[in-house]
Amino acid sequence: MPRYRIEFRKEGMARFISHLDLVRTLERAMRRAGLPLAFSRGFNPHPRFSLGAPLPVGVKGEREYLDLELVTALPEDEIKGRLNEQLPGGLEVTRVWSIPGDAPALMATLEKATYRVDLRLVRAITPEDLRKIIDGLLALPEIIITRRSGDKKEKTLDIRPGIHALSGRVEGDRVTLEMCLAVGSRATVRPEEVVQVLAERFGLPVADEQPGVSRTGLYCGG
Amino acid sequence: MFELEQVLHRVQKPARYVGGEWNVVRKDWDKTDVKVAFAFPDVYEVGMSHLGLQILYHVVNSREDALLERTFAPWVDMEGEMRRRGLPLFTLESHRPVKDFDILAFTLQYEMTFTNILNMLDLAGIPLRSEQRGPGHPLVIAGGPCAFNPEPLADFIDLFVIGEGEEVIHELLDLYLELGGHRLDRQRFLHRAAAIAGVYVPSLYRVEYHADGTISAIEPVASGVPARVVKRVVRNLDRAPFPVKPLVPSLGVVHDRGMLEVQRGCTRGCRFCQAGVIYRPVREKSPATLLQQADEIIRHTGYDEISLVSLSTADYSRIQEMVRSLLDRLEGMGVSVSLPSLRVDAFSVALAREVQRVRRASLTFAPEAGTQRLRDVINKGVTEENLMEAVSAAFAAGWTAIKLYFMIGLPTEREEDLHGIAGLARQVLARGKEMGVPGNRLRVTVSTSSFVPKSHTPFQWEPQVEMEELRRRQRTLRGLLRGKGLVFHWHEVEASFLEAVLARGDRRLGRVLEEAWRLGCRFDGWSECFDFEKWQEAFRLAGINPARYAYRRYAYDDLLPWDHIDAGVRRKYLVLEHKRAMEGKATPDCRTGVCPGCGLCPTLEIEPELLERVKENASG
Numbered sequence: 038m039p040r041y042r043i044e045f046r047k048e049g050m051a052r053f054i055s056h057l058d059l060v061r062t063l064e065r066a067m068r069r070a071g072l073p074l075a076f077s078r079g080f081n082p083h084p085r086f087s088l089g090a091p092l093p094v095g096v097k098g099e100r101e102y103l104d105l106e107l108v109t110a111l112p113e114d115e116i117k118g119r120l121n122e123q124l125p126g127g128l129e130v131t132r133v134w135s136i137p138g139d140a141p142a143l144m145a146t147l148e149k150a151t152y153r154v155d156l157r158l159v160r161a162i163t164p165e166d167l168r169k170i171i172d173g174l175l176a177l178p179e180i181i182i183t184r185r186s187g188d189k190k191e192k193t194l195d196i197r198p199g200i201h202a203l204s205g206r207v208e209g210d211r212v213t214l215e216m217c218l219a220v221g222s223r224a225t226v227r228p229e230e231v232v233q234v235l236a237e238r239f240g241l242p243v244a245d246e247q248p249g250v251s252r253t254g255l256y257c258g259g
Numbered sequence: 260m261f262e263l264e265q266v267l268h269r270v271q272k273p274a275r276y277v278g279g280e281w282n283v284v285r286k287d288w289d290k291t292d293v294k295v296a297f298a299f300p301d302v303y304e305v306g307m308s309h310l311g312l313q314i315l316y317h318v319v320n321s322r323e324d325a326l327l328e329r330t331f332a333p334w335v336d337m338e339g340e341m342r343r344r345g346l347p348l349f350t351l352e353s354h355r356p357v358k359d360f361d362i363l364a365f366t367l368q369y370e371m372t373f374t375n376i377l378n379m380l381d382l383a384g385i386p387l388r389s390e391q392r393g394p395g396h397p398l399v400i401a402g403g404p405c406a407f408n409p410e411p412l413a414d415f416i417d418l419f420v421i422g423e424g425e426e427v428i429h430e431l432l433d434l435y436l437e438l439g440g441h442r443l444d445r446q447r448f449l450h451r452a453a454a455i456a457g458v459y460v461p462s463l464y465r466v467e468y469h470a471d472g473t474i475s476a477i478e479p480v481a482s483g484v485p486a487r488v489v490k491r492v493v494r495n496l497d498r499a500p501f502p503v504k505p506l507v508p509s510l511g512v513v514h515d516r517g518m519l520e521v522q523r524g525c526t527r528g529c530r531f532c533q534a535g536v537i538y539r540p541v542r543e544k545s546p547a548t549l550l551q552q553a554d555e556i557i558r559h560t561g562y563d564e565i566s567l568v569s570l571s572t573a574d575y576s577r578i579q580e581m582v583r584s585l586l587d588r589l590e591g592m593g594v595s596v597s598l599p600s601l602r603v604d605a606f607s608v609a610l611a612r613e614v615q616r617v618r619r620a621s622l623t624f625a626p627e628a629g630t631q632r633l634r635d636v637i638n639k640g641v642t643e644e645n646l647m648e649a650v651s652a653a654f655a656a657g658w659t660a661i662k663l664y665f666m667i668g669l670p671t672e673r674e675e676d677l678h679g680i681a682g683l684a685r686q687v688l689a690r691g692k693e694m695g696v697p698g699n700r701l702r703v704t705v706s707t708s709s710f711v712p713k714s715h716t717p718f719q720w721e722p723q724v725e726m727e728e729l730r731r732r733q734r735t736l737r738g739l740l741r742g743k744g745l746v747f748h749w750h751e752v753e754a755s756f757l758e759a760v761l762a763r764g765d766r767r768l769g770r771v772l773e774e775a776w777r778l779g780c781r782f783d784g785w786s787e788c789f790d791f792e793k794w795q796e797a798f799r800l801a802g803i804n805p806a807r808y809a810y811r812r813y814a815y816d817d818l819l820p821w822d823h824i825d826a827g828v829r830r831k832y833l834v835l836e837h838k839r840a841m842e843g844k845a846t847p848d849c850r851t852g853v854c855p856g857c858g859l860c861p862t863l864e865i866e867p868e869l870l871e872r873v874k875e876n877a878s879g
Contacts, residue, residue, distance in 0.1 A: 053273040054509050061515075065281070065507060065561030068593075076593060083563075095268045123561070125509070126279045247268040 038075050039110040040140065043120075044132040047098035051127025056091035063088075063103065066123040072116065075106040089143035089255055090150065090220040093227065097251040104136065104143050148258040149201060150220040152228040155249040158210040159242045167207045170239040175203060180234055184227075196234075199226035212241070220255065263354060266340040274510040275303035276337060278329075278351030281507040282559065284316070285352050286326040292440060293432055295319055295327045296350055296360040296397070300375035301368075301784070303331045307506065308514035310568060311366060311403065311424070317502035318425050325432055328352035328360070332375045333382065335781065335788070341382060348383035357383040361441050362431075363397040365416070367405035370761035371754070371784035373412060376401075377776040380415070387773065389417050389462060394445070400431070406459070407490075407537055408714040408821040411761050413461035414769035417445075418452055420459075421824055422490030422537070423523075425499055427457050453484045457491030459824065460484070466766055472807065474765060477823045489825040492863055496523055496542040503555035507562070516564040516597065517556040519549060521581075525570035526850040526867065528857075529627075530638045530840050531666065533713035534570055537826050539859050541850065542868040546581040553585055557594055565589065566597045573602040573610060574850065576871040582614055600625075601649075603641040608652035621660035621704070622653045628669055629679025635843045636671050638836075643683070650687045651694065659700040661687055667732050668710040668724035668755075670840065677732055680705060681739035688744050704746040707736065709755035713762055715826040717836035720813040723759040726752040753791040757783065759809035765820035768808075770801040829858030 047059070054062060064084055067074055074084040085106040092098045105116075113133040120130045174180070180197040199219030206213055214235075218226040228250050235241040267273035288294070297315060299306030306312060312329065319327035328350035333341060340346070347356040357363060363385070365376050377387055380399070386392050389399070401412065402420035409419045420427050431452060438448050453460040463484045467476040479486060493499050501520065508515070524541035525534070553565050565585070575581065585596055596614045601607040603624045611622065626641050628634045634641055650661055665680050684705050691701045709729050712721045724732075729752045740747040761768065774797035782788035798805050813819060815834050832855070839846060846855050850869065860866050 050277040050279045053267055053277050055272075055274065058274060058510055061511065062281075062509065064563075068561035068563065069281075069558070074593075082593065094273065123281075125281045247265050 038106050038108060038138065040136050040138050041105045041107070041113065041116060041133055042136045042140075042143075043103050043105055043116070043130055045098075045101050045103070045128060045130045047092060047101055047128055049127035051125065052095055052097050054127075055094050056088070059092075060088065062125065062128070066120060066125075066128075067105075069123040070119040072105075072119065073107045073109045073111070075108050087143055089147045090225075092252055093250075095247075095250070096152075096228075097249075099251055099253045100131070100255060101252070102143055102147075102255060104140075110135075144222065146257045147255050148219065148221050148223075149217055149256040150252055151215065151217045151254045151256070153251045153253050154214040154216070154228050154232060156212045156214070156232065156241075157244040157246055157248075158207075158212060159244050161209045162207055162212075162242065164207055167205055167212065167241075170235055170241050171203055171205055173239045174231075174234060175200075182230055182234070184230070196226045196230055199224045200231060203231065210244075215253075262344055262346055263349075266337070266344065266346065269340060270336045271334065272303075272510060275331065275334065276351065277509065278354070280509050281561075282504045283352060283506060284320045284326070286320070288326075288353065288355075291326045292324040293326075293362070293435055294360045295325060295362045295364055295432075296330055296357045297327055298330050298357070298363060298365045298376075298379055299368075300332050300365060300372040300379060301782070302334055303508070304510060304512045306331045307508040307510075307512045309366070309368065310518050310520060313502045313505040313518070314500070315364075315424060315428060316506065317504070318428060318500050319432070321500065322429075322432065324436065328355070330357055330379070332372075332379055332782070338378070338382065338781075348379055358385050358397060360397050361435065363399045365399070365401040365403075367401050367403040367409075367412070369784055370405055370411075370758050371789075373761060373772055374776045374780045374783055376412070377415065377772060378781055381776075388414050390414075392417075392445075394442070398435075398445070398448070404533065404537060405762075407533070407824055407826060408762060408764070409459060409461065409824070410466075410766045410820050411764040411768040411772060413766040415772075416461065418449060418458055418460050420491070421457050421488050423493045424491070425493055427455060427491050430455050431458070450481060450483065453479075453481075456489060459488040461766070464823065474818045474820060477818065477820075487823050487825045489863070490537065490827055492540070492827070492865060493523070493542070494865060494868075496520075496868060497544045497548050501552055503552055504559040505556065507560050514566065514599075516566045517553075517560055517562040518566050518568045519553055519556065520544070521549060521567045521569045521572055521575050523569065524867070526574065526848045527571060527640070528638055528836070528846050528848065528855065530636075530717040530836055531627075531669065531710060531713070533716050536715045536828055538570065539827065539857070540863075540865055540867040543575060543870050545870065546577055546584060549581060550584055550588060554588065557589070557592060563593060564595045564597055566599055568599060570600075571602060572598050572600065573607045574848075576850075576869055578610065582610060586614065603649050604645045605648040605652040608649050608656065612652075612656040621662050621702070622658045623662040623664065624649060625664035626683060627664065627666050628672075629665065629676045629681070629683055632843055633669060633672060633676045633679070635845045636840045637669055638840070638845055640845055640848075643686075646683065647686065647690060650690055654691050654694045654696055659691070659696050660702040660704070661691075662704040662706060663687070665705060665707045666710045667707050667736070667749075668729050670710075670718055670721045672724070672732075674735075677735050678739065680707070680736060684740060684745060691744075698744070701744050702746060703744060704748065705736070705740055706748040707733070708750050709752060711755060711759045711762055714819070714821040714824075715828065715833070717833045717840055719763075719819065719833065720815065720817075720837060722810045722812045723756065725810060726756050729755070751786060751789065753794075754783070754786070754789055756805070756809055757791070757794055760805045763808045763811070763820070765808075767801075767803060771797050771803055771805075774800045825862075827859040827863050829856075829862070832857045 076082040117133045179195045185191045202217035236243040400418045401416045406419045522543040524538040778793040
């Protein structure tokens with residue numbers, strides 16, 4: 038059955054739709070678009086599509102991915118056009134391309150994500166200050182944090198191995214950080230965890246304000 | 260909106276406050292003559308499951324000269340952030356402050372949302388009491404089932420709509436524009452509005468009390484104001500406006516499917532049921548209309564399930580034919596159909612089986628009372644045989660869990676009725692075992708609520724059973740329902756008590772509501788938020804004894820706090836039904852063609868709109 042990989046953006050107010058609700062929203066848009074969806078078997082058939090790593094609520098997604106199976110092939114442009122007509126504000130398909138039927142699942146292949154974080158500081162710092170702070174973090178062999186996921190218990194873990202890259206620039210009291218972090222079933226590091234370490238252990242004077250976070254890309258291993 | 264953005268990151272389920280849903284309607288504010296904010300006084304997930312919201316959204320937005328935007332009660336965490344930052348209550352469509360709208364319309368679905376109404380007014384920056392509001396404040400109106408006893412809210416609401424709103428909302432908007440829009444003279448508007456059928460303006464009535472505190476009179480204070488306000492009923496439901504492009508929530512909601520209203524009203528005449536009275540007469544829509552609407556809803560929403568909504572869908576005259584055509588049409592699209600409530604009989608189960616492709620784990624029936632005697636008292640015509648047939652059909656079809664709804668505290672209830680509940684549950688369990696349902700899956704859940712006497716029903720004169728006694732009965736049942744495969748659910752008696760107080764209340768409760776809100780009462784219908792001690796304090800501060808409302812037994816000729824609201828049904832009929840209840844006599848379903856004489860049809864000059872008359876009383 039024809040398989041497609043779809044790249045889309047999630048921004049504006051759509052950032053606040055949770056992962057589960059995003060799945061529902063996408064499914065309904067696909068139904069409205071009249072796409073020849075392939076359905077799973079069993080008591081509760083649902084359309085066969087799957088998303089990659091969940092995007093946290095509130096984070097903008099510039100290049101998110103989903104894999105979709107149809108029963109009949111359609112031109113990529115048409116899939117893109119028909120979907121975009123049905124997507125609510127803040128969601129937009131940017132690219133669609135065919136992938137082989139035996140391509141591994143997104144969830145299994147994605148290992149890294151890049152993020153951009155825009156922060157305001159309580160006072161201005163210099164580029165030199167910022168460089169020292171970032172280098173400080175990167176020099177650490179391990180960074181132990183406690184993380185609570187949902188209502189589950191807290192767990193402690195070392196996030197250093199999951200921080201693949203970190204850089205930034207500053208202009209007065211505004212900082213933009215670019216980071217490449219682990220994502221996926223084996224390890225995940227959240228951008229706000231990195232910001233918290235920079236603030237609490239390296240003195241980045243972050244203001245008490247929600248930073249603007251965007252996931253700029255998702256990558257396979259290597 | 261930077262502030263809103265900041266706040267959204269700090270609260271649970273931020274999608275509740277964001278809007279932007281599929282089929283949302285955003286109009287040009289400056290080009291629209293009248294702006295209505297529809298306020299559902301509970302959280303988004305509850306409000307977006309309400310069909311009335313979708314209907315009114317559609318009706319008002321269909322007018323070129325009007326717009327309607329939505330607002331819901333912010334959850335406790337969001338309220339905290341809003342107060343901290345001075346963010347006023349806003350609508351989802353344009354994130355505009357609610358106080359900028361011309362009309363603020365609340366829906367009164369449940370008495371336990373009344374403090375949310377006050378809280379929303381306060382969060383909006385609108386004075387709570389009608390007399391404190393003036394030009395520059397929106398008109399505050401309300402409608403819905405609780406408007407049939409609107410008195411506890413009389414101080415806070417400018418105008419109530421009694422009955423169905425689809426048509427009267429147009430009349431109100433037309434009047435609003437006729438009198439000059441937001442520059443109008445409020446008193447003049449309210450006076451003219453009072454002359455519209457179905458509109459109740461509380462400030463134009465005076466309530467007087469006897470020395471002993473009972474009501475001696477409820478009278479209009481001006482001419483042109485009717486002594487009794489008669490409810491509005493939509494005629495020809497088949498042609499009435501119905502939303503085929505409903506808003507598709509961006510968040511999982513209680514009822515996450517397309518809703519198709521099959522009929523309105525119910526003919527069964529169960530004596531405890533207020534909905535059965537206030538939505539009379541029954542009006543069915545034609546199968547052709549329903550198919551058409553189902554089609555359009557699917558096309559415009561992408562839902563994979565349509566729910567056939569009404570008070571008793573299995574009673575729809577042509578249910579089999581309609582369901583078959585619907586399934587034929589929808590199956591090809593991968594869309595399933597669901598029935599929200601089932602009648603207690605095998606027919607209903609057969610229907611459910613045919614219809615529910617996705618077998619939800621449990622099937623629910625509502626026998627309501629544990630013995631035939633008590634069921635006849637409440638006119639719930641379900642026999643033990645019906646129930647056993649129904650559950651056998653359910654087990655045979657593969658269901659393994661059955662949920663049974665009962666009420667405790669019904670008038671004339673005795674110890675054996677409680678034993679009857681347990682007996683029925685055990686019988687159902689035994690039948691399941693007999694039919695080979697695996698022991699680890701077989702489950703019978705008994706879910707009980709406490710009876711609350713409601714206005715405009717034959718039981719409106721009855722007191723609620725006292726809290727201590729209700730608690731004792733719950734204890735008894737708990738003892739009787741111990742064992743493998745049995746689960747017992749019950750409701751907090753204090754919450755049921757408060758519901759009874761508000762359901763039977765008069766305007767003197769306005770002070771109590773305000774105190775309760777001031778003390779921090781919100782979301783009283785949510786057990787995690789309900790705080791009975793605060794309510795007790797509120798009653799103390801207002802100098803009101805709540806027991807006088809919940810536990811009062813009225814005489815037939817007492818003046819009831821809601822007597823000036825007319826649900827269309829004759830008092831004589833309700834009295835007769837009450838007497839028959841006390842004698843344990845059942846009254847037939849009016850669909851059978853035997854009219855029990857409630858008086859509604861001649862009063863409203865209407866008739867039940869049925870596709871077919873049923874020949875004999877179908878079981879259940």
